[in-house]
Amino acid sequence: MTADSKLALFLMLGQSASRTVGQLEDVAPPDALMLSAAFDLAPSMPDAVRRATRAAYAYKLFFVFETYLREFVVEVLSRDVTTTWWDKLPADTRGEIERLEDTEETKSWMALGSRDKSALMTYPQLLHVMDQCWKLGFDELVRDKALILEARMISHLRNTICHMTAIPEEEVNRIRQVMRDWFRVIAP
Numbered sequence: 001m002t003a004d005s006k007l008a009l010f011l012m013l014g015q016s017a018s019r020t021v022g023q024l025e026d027v028a029p030p031d032a033l034m035l036s037a038a039f040d041l042a043p044s045m046p047d048a049v050r051r052a053t054r055a056a057y058a059y060k061l062f063f064v065f066e067t068y069l070r071e072f073v074v075e076v077l078s079r080d081v082t083t084t085w086w087d088k089l090p091a092d093t094r095g096e097i098e099r100l101e102d103t104e105e106t107k108s109w110m111a112l113g114s115r116d117k118s119a120l121m122t123y124p125q126l127l128h129v130m131d132q133c134w135k136l137g138f139d140e141l142v143r144d145k146a147l148i149l150e151a152r153m154i155s156h157l158r159n160t161i162c163h164m165t166a167i168p169e170e171e172v173n174r175i176r177q178v179m180r181d182w183f184r185v186i187a188p
Contacts, residue, residue, distance in 0.1 A: 029053060055166040061175050062123075062158045068188055069126045069151070074118050076137040077129075086117060090132045093125050127152055141186055150178050 029050045033041040042049045077085035086094070100120040104112070121129070127148050130138045134145070142148070157171050 051166045055161055055164070058157070058161045058167055058172050058175060061172070061179065062161060065175075065179050065182070066123050066126070066158075068182075069123070069130075070118055070121055072186065073121070073126050073129050076141065077133065079137055088133055088136060089129055093121070093129055093132075096125060097121060123158055124152075124155060127155075143185065147182055147185060150181060154178050 029042050029046055031042065031049065031053045033049045033052065035041055074085050077088045089097075097117055097120050101117065104115065104120070130142065131145065131148050154175055157167055157175060160167055
């Protein structure tokens with residue numbers, strides 16, 4: 001066996017061993033989760049950190065998708081400048097957002113900064129607005145309400161992730177597919 005072959009075998013065995021050891025529940029995952037500059041949660045809570053790392057990917061997908069939908073809704077409703085986007089929202093949605101605004105005021109001690117009304121719209125509210133304001137421009141751009149239905153179908157996955165439960169890869173693939181469907185029709 002040549003020196004190159006031995007080196008290749010050594011590297012392959014090392015990678016295989018690293019993967020195997022990294023999957024053991026009691027072994028700290030390679031991703032640190034720093035609570036402070038000096039305290040990493042990974043060694044003391046390896047399983048929770050490993051699950052959080054897996055869940056973070058789905059969370060990032062929803063973060064991007066929901067942010068995109070929020071900007072899309074405001075943009076579409078702002079096209080006609082004779083009234084504000086806010087005035088075009090269904091009354092029930094405006095009421096819900098105003099109640100959230102009141103909560104924001106009581107939490108002013110938190111370092112969130114000021115957020116506009118659009119930042120307070122929830123994922124279900126965004127979908128509701130598109131559905132209820134369909135003829136205000138969403139019909140021309142989205143063209144098929146099935147996309148809204150598809151986005152509603154993954155709401156449960158969003159809530160699952162946002163309530164600190166990881167989801168299987170199969171469901172992450174479902175999120176990806178819904179996003180691909182949306183972005184195929186309405187490019188970000």
